[in-house]
Amino acid sequence: MTMATPRPTPTLDDVALVIANYSRRLRTAEPWNAGAFIVVNAVIGFAWFCLLIVLLIAGGALSIILIGLPMLWATMRLWVKGARWERERLHRVFGIEILPPHRVTQASSWRGGIKARVTDLAVWRDLSYLLLLFPVGLLELSVVTLAAFLPVALILSPTYFWLGGIDIYGWNIESMLEALFASLIGVVLLPLALALFVGVARAHVEFARWMLGPSSGALQERVDVLTKSRAGVMEAMLGERRRIERDLHDGAQQRIVALAMDLGMAKEKLDSDPVVARQLVESAHDEAKRVLVELRELVRGIHPAVLTDRGLDAAISAVAGRSPVPVTVNVRLKERLPEPVEATAYFVVVEALANVAKHSRATRAKVTVTRHKDRLSVEVQDDGAGGANPILGTGLTGLGERLAALDGRLTVISPANGGTVVRADLPCGP
Amino acid sequence: MRAVIAEDSVLLREGIARLLTDAGMEVVARVGDGQALLTAIEQYRPDVSIVDVRMPPHFLDEGLRAAIEARRRVPGSRIVVLSQYVEERYATELIASGADGVGYLLKDRVADVNDFLAAVRQVAGGGTVLDSEVVAQLVARRRRGDRLESLTDREREVLALMAEGRSNAAIAERLFVSEGTVEKHVTSIFGKLGLPATEANHRRVLAVLTYLRE
Numbered sequence: 351m352t353m354a355t356p357r358p359t360p361t362l363d364d365v366a367l368v369i370a371n372y373s374r375r376l377r378t379a380e381p382w383n384a385g386a387f388i389v390v391n392a393v394i395g396f397a398w399f400c401l402l403i404v405l406l407i408a409g410g411a412l413s414i415i416l417i418g419l420p421m422l423w424a425t426m427r428l429w430v431k432g433a434r435w436e437r438e439r440l441h442r443v444f445g446i447e448i449l450p451p452h453r454v455t456q457a458s459s460w461r462g463g464i465k466a467r468v469t470d471l472a473v474w475r476d477l478s479y480l481l482l483l484f485p486v487g488l489l490e491l492s493v494v495t496l497a498a499f500l501p502v503a504l505i506l507s508p509t510y511f512w513l514g515g516i517d518i519y520g521w522n523i524e525s526m527l528e529a530l531f532a533s534l535i536g537v538v539l540l541p542l543a544l545a546l547f548v549g550v551a552r553a554h555v556e557f558a559r560w561m562l563g564p565s566s567g568a569l570q571e572r573v574d575v576l577t578k579s580r581a582g583v584m585e586a587m588l589g590e591r592r593r594i595e596r597d598l599h600d601g602a603q604q605r606i607v608a609l610a611m612d613l614g615m616a617k618e619k620l621d622s623d624p625v626v627a628r629q630l631v632e633s634a635h636d637e638a639k640r641v642l643v644e645l646r647e648l649v650r651g652i653h654p655a656v657l658t659d660r661g662l663d664a665a666i667s668a669v670a671g672r673s674p675v676p677v678t679v680n681v682r683l684k685e686r687l688p689e690p691v692e693a694t695a696y697f698v699v700v701e702a703l704a705n706v707a708k709h710s711r712a713t714r715a716k717v718t719v720t721r722h723k724d725r726l727s728v729e730v731q732d733d734g735a736g737g738a739n740p741i742l743g744t745g746l747t748g749l750g751e752r753l754a755a756l757d758g759r760l761t762v763i764s765p766a767n768g769g770t771v772v773r774a775d776l777p778c779g780p
Numbered sequence: 781m782r783a784v785i786a787e788d789s790v791l792l793r794e795g796i797a798r799l800l801t802d803a804g805m806e807v808v809a810r811v812g813d814g815q816a817l818l819t820a821i822e823q824y825r826p827d828v829s830i831v832d833v834r835m836p837p838h839f840l841d842e843g844l845r846a847a848i849e850a851r852r853r854v855p856g857s858r859i860v861v862l863s864q865y866v867e868e869r870y871a872t873e874l875i876a877s878g879a880d881g882v883g884y885l886l887k888d889r890v891a892d893v894n895d896f897l898a899a900v901r902q903v904a905g906g907g908t909v910l911d912s913e914v915v916a917q918l919v920a921r922r923r924r925g926d927r928l929e930s931l932t933d934r935e936r937e938v939l940a941l942m943a944e945g946r947s948n949a950a951i952a953e954r955l956f957v958s959e960g961t962v963e964k965h966v967t968s969i970f971g972k973l974g975l976p977a978t979e980a981n982h983r984r985v986l987a988v989l990t991y992l993r994e
């Protein structure tokens with residue numbers, strides 16, 4: 351709190367300062383940016399309104415003869431994209447970040463994908479925003495125009511008076527003094543009008559944030575998804591550890607026991623029965639080599655060294671090389687990806703190729719890895735019997751969980767007698 | 781024959797040293813990382829070096845890189861690279877430095893003492909030895925839609941054994957057929973793949989590899 355001081359009589363300097371302040375307030379970019387933003391809102395709103403109404407009516411009408419349905423689907427994708435552009439525009443103009451609230455879909459078929467989209471509230475909020483942008487934008491524009499017009503009219507009132515009597519918003523100006531007074535009020539009101547520009551723009555941002563951003567319901571849903579995928583990953587990790595423990599216990603450990611036993615017996619018989627001792631040593635030697643093979647496979651299953659050293663292409667080529675079904679590998683990546691992404695993509699291929707070998711009766715398979723912007727797509731395709739069910743295949747379920755943890759998704763398309771396509775799609779960083 | 785061993789696991793290093801010494805070779809240096817390997821090769825000019833792929837400091841593929849570097853610095857260095865896993869990609873990189881006097885084997889192969897010693901001697905003599913697993917990967921990878929498909933299963937087996945650096949006699953013994961039969965297969969393979977038939981063993985490997993790598 352400041353102490354009250356006796357008000358000094360204004361000097362010329364003070365007046366100059368007030369004028370400088372005043373002109374600075376008029377010259378800041380913010381109100382003009384806000385004004386431009388509001389005008390653009392109305393224009394974009396009008397464009398979206400016309401476009402969407404036409405597309406929706408046409409799509410709705412044509413759905414009787416089915417062409418309308420894909421059209422409506424395309425329209426939906428268009429408005430989701432449009433909402434994304436709006437988020438980007440808000441980011442460019444005001445630097446605010448509105449996180450897209452859409453659900454991360456885990457659908458394993460196109461039908462599931464459509465259902466997930468259509469039932470996602472965020473998609474409909476996107477549409478509402480774009481449609482409301484026109485009336486809301488128009489309203490904002492009117493408010494702002496009126497607000498700008500009033501002080502300008504007041505400031506110019508001496509001119510009108512000069513030209514003849516004038517009436518501003520019901521105020522009939524009858525004398526030059528009155529006109530000058532009105533002009534002064536205009537001068538005072540002008541910065542307030544400009545502040546109103548900013549206020550209206552801010553209000554619009556809040557409106558956009560509310561419509562385009564995650565609602566508390568969406569956030570809750572996201573929390574649920576994350577909780578579930580985290581639990582899934584924990585479960586998958588523990589399952590993996592159990593599997594490794596079991597493999598070591600049933601395999602290598604037992605073999606080493608047998609090997610030690612053979613060697614122990616050979617040691618006993620070295621002098622008394624060299625022939626038997628020799629046989630025992632030979633059997634121990636064979637056992638040791640088998641343990642080595644087993645351990646190598648096990649360790650490779652945990653994490654292949656070549657993936658760390660040389661990346662996805664080399665690692666997938668190696669897996670393909672070991673597959674009993676001939677595999678064509680096509681990895682189109684220019685650079686290395688984050689380790690969790692590489693590992694997940696790799697294990698998708700390993701699991702899918704293992705399924706191809708075990709169940710598909712395929713004669714050939716194809717692995718394709720491509721990157722599109724910030725998403726990596728891994729596809730394993732075979733020409734086998736099809737009919738694979740991701741719900742039955744525990745290996746695939748585990749992969750789905752791993753992918754979910756990275757906000758990726760797994761799609762399995764496997765019609766009976768139509769081959770199988772396993773596709774993983776996951777974000778891979780900027 | 782003078783050998784250098786580069787292996788960071790002391791247990792395995794001493795084991796291999798004992799194995800080579802027993803076979804009448806002289807182990808002139810035992811080192812534990814890639815840098816030391818380069819120094820040792822430059823200093824001792826050994827007839828052959830046995831090198832582990834994974835070594836300090838990062839335990840990735842330092843041994844492989846050191847081997848390639850050694851062959852650049854001391855041309856004609858003969859090196860057997862041992863690895864816990866064999867991957868076709870590493871084999872290709874190693875062979876790219878020239879295939880004469882190069883070996884790439886699974887570490888497990890040390891257990892079969894005689895085969896291992898034979899491989900070391902072959903590399904020391906300027907030959908090429910690839911692990912059967914690498915060859916299998918190469919053959920499998922190239923199995924789709926190309927001329928390898930015109931080979932019969934038997935011919936493919938023979939090709940794989942050839943790539944491992946085996947002579948016709950060794951292949952015959954392995955497949956329980958006569959040497960004449962193997963020769964017939966070899967001629968047929970060369971014919972189908974359009975490779976010029978040559979005598980020396982490692983040249984055959986080279987030819988096969990060149991073809992497989994395309």
